[in-house]
Amino acid sequence: METLLKLEEVTHVYVGDQGASLAVENLSLSIGRGEFVSLVGPSGCGKTTILSLLAGLLTPTKGTVYALGEPVRRPSPKLGYMLQQDYLFPWRTILENAQIGLELNGIKTPAATAHVRQLLHELGLGGTEQRMPYELSGGMRQRAALVRTLATEPDVLLLDEPFSALDMHIKLQLEDLVHTTLEARGKTAVLVTHDLAEAAAMSDRVVVLAPNPGRIQAIYEMPKALRELPPTEARKQPEFQGVFEQLWEALESGEAEGGEA
């Protein structure tokens, strides 16, 4: 499997007025093309830091981050990023919002616009093109944000807890939608979440992180049966509970160690 994302002995330190704090220490991880990897862990384990490093929002203090074979220096439309909130611009229509990435990169051609309309339609947002964001429900807005991310045809999707602000049933629907959409397009994805069940249901691999400083506690390959099913189906499988408990134990032990340190 071709490696698409790679963290090489990455250390990141946040420096502020209060002092310097070690967020991630000496962390290495490779992610292959088409893989869906989740990063789980308690707060302070640096999972969002890792995602920001992958996206090029942060530059590592030590080590190197590679994406698509090149060192990451700054954000790029090839690395799609989905935020916890939709952050649709209230002064733009849904279509205009979905096209912002194309506009910013000067690639808003009629063909690209047609593609965005198609995406909106596929994600159940047909007919909302000219609506304003405030007219849409939270779940629809987050779907529009997904279209905005997909519009520039990124090779990699970085998902920063994009479901955490939603109601339970919408969250489950959206998990399925994202899973099938990414699978159909063969996209590589990294999901940051604090929800173990979500990680287990959506991923091929789950990386459990331990806090203070952030480091890898354990990596779990999900059973093949779970991997191929959409998240809502995976959750219903008998082996799901076992996987969930394994992750839970790894998380607990990591937290205990971190506490002692």
Add this chain to the structure above:
Amino acid sequence: MSRNHEAGRQKEQHNGEAWLSELHHQHVAKERKRTWAVRIAQAVLLVAFFGLWEAAGRNKWIDVLLFSYPSKLFAHLWKTLLDGTLLPHTGITVLETIVGFVLGTLLGTIIAGLLWWFSFASRVLDPYLVVLNSMPKVALGPLFIVGFGPGMTAIVATTLSVTVIITTLVIYNRFREVDSGYIKVVRLFGGSRWQIFRNVILPDSFAVIISQLKVNVGLAWVGVIVGEFLTSKAGLGYLIIYGFQVFNFTIVLSSLLVIAVVATVMYRLVSALEHRLTRKGQEE
């Protein structure tokens, strides 16, 4: 049986709606009555004020030399309207005011943008802006008159001194309050600093810029009138100073009356513009 029940419920619901809309009608009628009462009270107040003033002037209860009275004011306004002196004075003042508040808002926004762009400069300039803002800037008027000569440029400069600093501060603060999530969206697509400014900072602050335009209408009037006091060549401010110097308070008060009317109309127009632009931003 169940069908009857269903029909009964529907009827009940229907009655319920009629009952509710009856309440709504009562509420609307009551509100309308109240609005009318307010309007009538306002009209009575206005008529009473002018009536009392007129009576007091004619019966010499007040010093006519100082306070004049309405019929004299209107006669004077009518006379100057016909001899063609009132409109040019009004026109020049209105023009100066419009140039003042439009330019003041524009310049303030541009300076705020520069401060946002050059964060080092904004930290350096911070105390100076605070000092400038606390100063009564119309006091700079004489400097402008010396610098630009007694004319429209000096008056507009005086007006800008009143509007620009506060506009800069208000809009720059708004720029800094823009939710970092929106900025992140643009950054994540590889957007440049200019693209962040154009696509996020400016549109997100649009409502505040427009409302500052409205505030500047009021401030511009202060700058223009003071400027005209100082240059004493033309305009409603000049008429006030002239009337004062020849001790003709009919001129002073009639000019004030014109200012009150024109300033109100201008404020209303800008309010309407604000309403249209901000609603457009949300609904279209």
